[in-house]
Amino acid sequence: MIRACLVALLSHWRRNPLQLFAFLAGLALATALWAGVQAINAEARASYDAAAATLGEGQFDQIVPKAGGSITQQDFVALRKAGWLVSPVIDGRHDGVRLLGFDPLSSPASFGVGQVAQTGNLAAFLDPGQLYSNAETAERLQTDIQIVIDPAIAPGIAVGDIGVVQHVLGRNDLTRLLLHPVQPMIRPALVDLVPGLRLQPANQTSDVGELTDSFHLNLTAFGLLSFAVGLFIVYSAIGLAFEQRRGLVRTLRALGVPLGFLVILMLIEILLLALLGAGLGIVLGYLIAAVLLPDVAITLRGLYGAEVAGTLEFRASWWASGLAIAVLGTLAAAGGRLWQIWQMPLLASARPRAWAMTSGRVQRVQSIAAIGLLMCAAAFLWGGSGLLAGFAVLGLFLIGAALALPVVVRPVLRYAEHAAKTPQYRWFWADTQQQLPGLSLALMALLLALSANIGVATMVSSFRLTFVDFLDQRLAPELYVEATDTAHAASIEETMAKLDVPVLPLLTIDIEVRTQPAQLFGVRVGPTYRDNWAFLDAETDAWDQVEAGAAVIANEQLARRAGLWVGDEISIAPGVSLPIGAVVADYGNPKGQVVIGETLFRQLHPDVTLQRFGLRTSEPQQLRDVLTNDLGVANSAIRDQSAIKAFSLQVFDRTFTVTAALNVLTLAVAGFAMLMSLLTLADLRVPQLAPVWALGLTRRKIGQLELLRAVVFAALACLFALPVGLGLAWVLLAVINVEAFGWRLPMFLFPADYVRLGIYAILAAVAAAAWPAWRLARTPPNALLKVFAHER
């Protein structure tokens, strides 16, 4: 019995290959975009974990310089002699690769890198020396040292014996000292031995995984949106297939197949198809992720300094999540239909229950659901806080708007019907209303995709405008210079004073503000800052107060995260609290910043040496020549403003390459949903069109009207998508960005972009409708006549 029933159920798909294709392709596309995003996230997180293990971050307490400089060999020797069990580490960059040197003999046993040496040949590791890295990083390294390939080493990092790395870097200092977990009970205090160094507990090291969480959450949200759009196709295909099989179900039951058995078989059938579709989707997702990963890697490196492998691994975490969400999504889509089958009386009508029609009750339920969801979105907006609440607003708003679409479109079509002058167009508008329920899922998918496009494009373009403006403000100095040491810095400053070149020192130290990690900057208040910095909110004399050491400037993300604003006091050092004189926008920076006057900074942190400057000049090339020829500044230690701006914009654009790609893919999925809905409906249309054909409308005209109908629907979806998309943009800019990154962006409108998107959408709808319309226009007359023969 099982075989006979399965054959009967599966034969439906064999006879309706288009439906099967719509189901599998819809699910595959939905899964692909979700799995692709998850694959990228999993790869990035694996890289962060590998980096943390390689660098020992978060594992051990460390001793680091107080003022961001380096540690001398003498400091290390002094600590060891005093009984401190420390192991030296040097950290630097060479050929764009992070080189990490350590002492394999004294490093803690569980130090990730230490295990590399222990598993390898220790003698060769020490003399003549080797560097360990993964294959991708090894290709970038140009050195005479032997490189051993080890896939366990984090991307972008090479490790070796401390002596070897010091040799490659041309340095003899140390970056930090790892503390063994077990230390002698009695040791001299650190401050007495090495006053320039401080203890950094393991849990206070910067966690790149946390910094990048918002970025990954944004990608995940996009993946989920694409999945939802794809699921509309699956829902539509399952709905049609189940409706068309009502007769089959009744016949099977009449022939003696128990209902429970039948429902279980249908469930198994759906699960098998879901696994097939999801499997295809995962393969597709892998390809999408492989294409997008290099851009994401560049973004993460540029934005957060996080190295991510450029190659993709087939990790169980993402493909299993893809499989699970696909199966759950399919079950959710099929659940209602299976319940209907379970509830269907044996002697119920075997004819499809007018799948393409809907009752007034269904419309009312849909309207109530839409209003309910939009009200929930409003409630989350008012009462919720946190990123998840932001995404809840987004999800509820989008789904509520999608459900509202058919409810809003129907009266428009009814009005058009009343306004139509000719009988042909009265029929056209009436028939278009009749098609609305059958196409509503595809229209909702199109609306979601269009809204997402409008919303995200508005956000990105608003962000870009603001960001370019912001770069002009913040990157006012024409040249940025890094001196080799304090004496070098002093000579540069002296020369610049003689040349009458304004010098803007860049003094900085890490601090903590209300448990938030932040950077404290000391600035030389002058026209550059006063003229260029635009505050989000400020006291009228903010710069005067900062110059006088009576106030600070906080960046927006710190102010929002710490719940502070202009006028609130902020503690910048033990016993030193100052009011916030201004809050400044600081886009693209994940860290909090507090700006104080140079004088106050030097008082609070006299040990911080000045090594970096910004220089104002109208002749940057001439000044560069002076710096390199007369002051011995290496070319690599001078960066000009235009290069930094270009780099920042490049990082910005690469950041949104992934978003743009996902945008286009989501729109493509929506176009596909439209095509599939029109194609599957085309077969059901024959009995509806036959009477019109018999009354004198040519098949060619019928095909043309089908095309016109697609344009009407797409245009209505576009019109409705505009307010929804702008609402989405507002939520992204004013809620999600604030929660995710800590900054709120002004919103700009881009009408030309919206018109262009509308044209694309209509073209996509025409392309999707072309084939079904062509098929209808070529329906053979005998197929139309069969409608009247009652012998179909």
Place this chain on the structure above:
Amino acid sequence: MTDLAPVLQFKGVTKSFVNGSAAVPVLRGVDLSMDAGETVALTGESGSGKSTLLHIAGGLDTADEGTVHVAGHDLGPLSDSARAEVRRKDVAVVFQQFNLIPSLTVSDNIAFQARLAGRVDQDLIKRLSQRLGLTDHLGKYPETLSGGQQQRVAIARAIAARPKLLLADEPTGNLDEVTAAEVLDQLLQLVEETGAGLLLVTHSRAIAARMKRQLNLRQGRLA
């Protein structure tokens, strides 16, 4: 159960349908007994309850009161799945609307109920196809056949399952006169050969006259 037991037996069967808040009685204490190999015509006006009686006999619906025995099984206390088993193994129904499976070929449709019952007889299926003139259509799908051909496929499907009781709900109601006569001839011949009991619902006096016994359902009672 013995071969001498009635293949279908109704005792005091009643059935009502709820229309709004009122219960409308359709069957009011129906008594009926049919032996194996017997052919019975059930006539009556539209809405008299003929189809309801047929559905109860086929285990597709249940009686409110009274007992129904089909091929020795008392349907009353049986669960849904046990009634489904009786339908699968002992009963076959030929519907007015054919109720073929559109996605299966004619050949698969004919063999379908026999497969469900677990007793496929390829020789019988072949003979049925020849007798009913379906040999040239075995690879086709139902939608490509005429109404008469589709009804022949439905009859072949029912007979191929070798049921003890064959129920036919106006099996020629959708066919023209000539085709209807042909289909009925073939149905009666096959029933005679297999020894199944046939209960046939019809409006046609001519068709009813060709059955061994005629029953008329009037105001919920058999006459």
